Amino acid sequence: MFHWLEKRPFFFAVAVFVTIAFAGLIEILPNFAQASRPTIGTAPYSTLELAGRHVYIKNSCNACHSQLIRPFKAETDRYGHYSLSGEYAYDRPFLWGSKRTGPDLMRVGNYRTTDWHENHMWDPAGVVPGSIMPAYKWTFTNIADVDTAYAEQITIKNAFNVPYNKPIPMKDGSTTTVALADSLSGAHASALEEAKVVAADMKNQNVKDAVANGQIPEIVALIAYMNSLK
Amino acid sequence: MENRPLEYDYTVAKMFMFSTIILGIVGMLVGVILAFQLAFPGLNLMLGEGLAEYTAFGRLRPLHTDAVIFGFTLSGIFATWYYVGQRVLKVSMAESGFLMFIGKLHFWLYLVGVAAVVVSLLLGITTSKEYAEFEWPIDIAIVIVWVLWGLGIFGLIGIRREQSLYISIWYYIATFLGVAMLYVFNNMEIPTYFASGGIGAWYHSVSMYSGTNDALVQWWYGHNAVAFVFTVPIVAMIYYFLPKESGQAVYSYKLSLLSFWGLMFVYLWAGGHHLLFSTVPDWLQTMGSVFSIVLILPSWGSAINMLLTMKGEWQQVASSPLIKFMILASTFYMFSTLEGPIQAIKSVNALAHFTDWIVGHVHDGVLGWVGFMIMASLFHMAPRVFKREIYSKSLMTTQFWIQTLGVVLYFTSMWIAGITQGMMWRAHDEFGNLAYSFIDTVTVLHPYYTIRAVGGLLYLVGFFMFAYNIYKTMSARRIEENELQTASPMAA
Numbered sequence: 001m002f003h004w005l006e007k008r009p010f011f012f013a014v015a016v017f018v019t020i021a022f023a024g025l026i027e028i029l030p031n032f033a034q035a036s037r038p039t040i041g042t043a044p045y046s047t048l049e050l051a052g053r054h055v056y057i058k059n060s061c062n063a064c065h066s067q068l069i070r071p072f073k074a075e076t077d078r079y080g081h082y083s084l085s086g087e088y089a090y091d092r093p094f095l096w097g098s099k100r101t102g103p104d105l106m107r108v109g110n111y112r113t114t115d116w117h118e119n120h121m122w123d124p125a126g127v128v129p130g131s132i133m134p135a136y137k138w139t140f141t142n143i144a145d146v147d148t149a150y151a152e153q154i155t156i157k158n159a160f161n162v163p164y165n166k167p168i169p170m171k172d173g174s175t176t177t178v179a180l181a182d183s184l185s186g187a188h189a190s191a192l193e194e195a196k197v198v199a200a201d202m203k204n205q206n207v208k209d210a211v212a213n214g215q216i217p218e219i220v221a222l223i224a225y226m227n228s229l230k
Numbered sequence: 231m232e233n234r235p236l237e238y239d240y241t242v243a244k245m246f247m248f249s250t251i252i253l254g255i256v257g258m259l260v261g262v263i264l265a266f267q268l269a270f271p272g273l274n275l276m277l278g279e280g281l282a283e284y285t286a287f288g289r290l291r292p293l294h295t296d297a298v299i300f301g302f303t304l305s306g307i308f309a310t311w312y313y314v315g316q317r318v319l320k321v322s323m324a325e326s327g328f329l330m331f332i333g334k335l336h337f338w339l340y341l342v343g344v345a346a347v348v349v350s351l352l353l354g355i356t357t358s359k360e361y362a363e364f365e366w367p368i369d370i371a372i373v374i375v376w377v378l379w380g381l382g383i384f385g386l387i388g389i390r391r392e393q394s395l396y397i398s399i400w401y402y403i404a405t406f407l408g409v410a411m412l413y414v415f416n417n418m419e420i421p422t423y424f425a426s427g428g429i430g431a432w433y434h435s436v437s438m439y440s441g442t443n444d445a446l447v448q449w450w451y452g453h454n455a456v457a458f459v460f461t462v463p464i465v466a467m468i469y470y471f472l473p474k475e476s477g478q479a480v481y482s483y484k485l486s487l488l489s490f491w492g493l494m495f496v497y498l499w500a501g502g503h504h505l506l507f508s509t510v511p512d513w514l515q516t517m518g519s520v521f522s523i524v525l526i527l528p529s530w531g532s533a534i535n536m537l538l539t540m541k542g543e544w545q546q547v548a549s550s551p552l553i554k555f556m557i558l559a560s561t562f563y564m565f566s567t568l569e570g571p572i573q574a575i576k577s578v579n580a581l582a583h584f585t586d587w588i589v590g591h592v593h594d595g596v597l598g599w600v601g602f603m604i605m606a607s608l609f610h611m612a613p614r615v616f617k618r619e620i621y622s623k624s625l626m627t628t629q630f631w632i633q634t635l636g637v638v639l640y641f642t643s644m645w646i647a648g649i650t651q652g653m654m655w656r657a658h659d660e661f662g663n664l665a666y667s668f669i670d671t672v673t674v675l676h677p678y679y680t681i682r683a684v685g686g687l688l689y690l691v692g693f694f695m696f697a698y699n700i701y702k703t704m705s706a707r708r709i710e711e712n713e714l715q716t717a718s719p720m721a722a
Contacts (some may be wrong), residue, residue, distance in 0.1 A: 002487055003394075006394050006395050006400075007394055007395070008395050009387045009395060009403070012395065012400070012403065013403055013407060014402075015405060016404050016407055016494055017319070017407050017411070018344075019403070019491065019494040019495050020407065020408055020411065020495075020497075020498050021411060021498075023495075023498035023499045024415070024498060025451055027446070027450065027502065027514055027517065028443070028447060028450060030511075031510075031511050031514070032443055035441070035442040035446070035509075035510070035511075036439075036440050036441065036442070036443055037444050049668065053718055057356060057357075058354035058355075059286070059288045059289065059354060060291055060292060060354075060356065060358065060477050061291060062290035062358055063287070063289060063291040063292070064288070066584055068508055068509075070507040070508070070580070070583075071507060071569075072507070072580065072656065073658075074655055074656035074657075074658070074664065075655075077663070077664050078655075078664055078668070083508070083509055084509060085441065085509035085510075086441075087441075087509075088440065088441025088442055088444075088445075088509065088611045089440055089441050090440060090441070091440055091441045091444070092361050092436050092437040092439070092441075092444065092638055093357060093358050093437045093439075093444050093448070094440070094441050094444040094445040094448070095358060095406060096445055096508065097260040097584075098504065098588070099584060099585075099586075099588070099589065100584035100585070101268070101669075101672070102672075114426045123352065125271070126408070128669050129669070130672065130673040131271075131669060131672070132267075132268060132271040132672060133271070133273035134267075134271060134275075134288075134699065135274075135281070136286075137279070137282065138282060138283040142283075145430065145431060147429055147430040147431070148422065148429075148430030148431045148434050149429075149430070150426070151422040151423060151426035151429035151430035151434070152422045152424040152426075152430070152434065152436050153421055153427075154422075154425070154435055155422045155426055156424040156436060158425065159420055159425065159438075159469065160440070166240050167449070168359070178502060184429055189321070192292045204269070221686050224397040
């Protein structure tokens with residue numbers, strides 16, 4: 001059979017393709033629908049949080065920080081409850097990472113504050129002596145891309161039925177709603193409202209001035225995103 | 231006429247040889263910079279505060295991985311294809327104007343793609359998915375480049391004189407098909423600009439998969455990008471170049487059959503070992519573990535087949551630096567394909583995952599196996615492509631030992647770093663509290679990060695020696711056709 005295949009490139013290629021393709025089908029398809037179902041209490045990202053997530057991706061924070069807590073005592077002691085599949089339902093792309101040069105950030109919103117992040121992103125070794133993380137000072141001056149975040153929200157709402165403007169069940173039995181503006185200017189206005197809350201806890205005067213002038217520096221969006229990680 | 235050997239046309243092979251060397255230097259140089267940044271974080275500011283955004287670890291890291299995978303390695307794969315393909319199919323590129331045109335187009339479009347990747351990654355335009363960071367416009371360009379290569383492969387096969395496909399051709403075909411399938415499915419994404427009616431950045435896209443599914447597809451891709459870029463085509467190279475250079479027949483045809491079909495069948499299942507203890511289903515994690523162990527069989531099958539090809543001719547390892555490179559490459563292949571399955575055992579993975587041991591594993595594979603084999607292939611090709619003897623044998627030998635030392639420093643330091651850090655993360659004191667804060671587990675790594683950076687630097691130095699040797703070969707003593715039968719001619 002193999003001698004026969006080796007003289008017939010077309011059938012050879014088909015045989016190779018079938019051999020390599022079906023493992024993927026069997027591994028990925030069976031749990032596909034189940035794995036994308038959100039857990040109770042998991043809400044989609046707001047415009048500002050999503051813009052912050054883009055800043056996180058732009059700087060490849062995921063190259064050094066994981067967002068996946070494994071079910072070991074040492075990990076739950078350090079980072080909180082181990083990760084559940086449904087908690088990632090609105091993560092496109094996933095940001096689990098593959099290397100922990102720095103600590104896991106899956107629930108960093110539970111134990112770090114806006115103030116802490118501001119100081120740390122400006123001078124990591126000043127907050128954590130011995131830290132090898134670079135400073136991210138340019139995020140204090142670069143302006144966050146709210147337009148693209150809003151475009152992504154519209155896309156995922158239409159394509160994947162992400163429940164913006166719909167009641168989302170919370171753990172205590174109540175519901176919450178993540179609003180999605182119906183225009184770009186509306187999106188900018190709501191992002192700025194959120195940004196003001198973050199900037200109020202910050203001390204960098206340039207950042208405060210920018211927000212007062214209606215602009216959102218990347219650092220504000222990034223902190224909003226990290227505060228949402230719980 | 232009938233008895234004259236075919237005149238093969240190496241125009242495209244030469245082009246890709248150059249890009250192999252240039253992109254190898256770029257990828258490895260960035261890697262060395264990253265390694266030193268981890269040991270000496272001040273280097274994140276090496277070009278000053280103003281350019282800090284473009285020299286920080288996070289921005290450079292994808293540039294390193296992608297330059298080595300899709301720059302250095304892919305160029306090496308293409309260069310060897312345009313050399314090996316003609317020779318084992320017994321047909322010259324010069325016989326088809328169409329295939330020659332496709333080949334050149336393949337090269338130039340590839341270069342455009344590489345340039346776009348470099349610029350976009352430096353600007354922070356990335357999807358964040360490892361080895362699939364490119365946004366949709368570049369993805370489309372990559373698909374076109376890949377289709378052109380496919381046209382080249384199957385076009386050449388279509389006009390072949392030798393009816394039976396040699397083992398290397400099997401592996402090149404598998405590379406083409408495997409990467410095509412993986413790349414397309416992992417990069418399913420929706421451009422947000424068009425989906426939102428023209429809002430935001432035109433190049434931005436959002437993944438069609440979310441969370442756990444996205445992770446599953448990504449590591450099905452990520453693991454098998456290793457399979458179909460770092461393993462399958464490199465095996466294609468050694469199956470051609472080792473028998474050619476040593477003048478020995480491949481030890482066993484049956485073993486090569488078993489290894490090929492075994493590798494094709496088993497490799498794809500093993501992706502789950504990147505997701506152990508994550509939120510993907512348990513059965514899948516176990517499958518990933520089990521198939522990773524089974525993977526030893528076809529991997530060692532190829533490697534042993536190559537080592538036994540040298541049966542009775544082991545003195546060549548001592549006398550020829552080119553054979554040295556290839557034998558050490560297959561040895562590192564065996565080593566790396568034993569280490570991988572060990573790390574895929576759940577209890578070992580619990581310790582090793584997220585640590586530098588994984589980084590060490592990748593690098594003993596890529597530096598020791600992929601890098602050595604590609605350089606050996608180019609060394610073998612150079613006299614035949616340029617019709618000149620290799621410039622310096624002693625430079626080659628020196629390079630071999632410097633780089634071997636570099637690889638050994640690299641993986642030993644990363645073993646120690648990884649296991650140390652893994653043990654410290656899980657250590658508890660007598661009250662059951664965590665024994666170390668996270669920063670304790672970072673500062674302890676400084677000596678190992680320094681050793682690793684030195685190891686990487688040695689490898690880079692060796693690579694510069696390789697580039698110089700190839701460059702000088704282009705003006706070395708001319709040689710005759712009859713000097714090119716088996717062992718490559720080298721000047722002292």
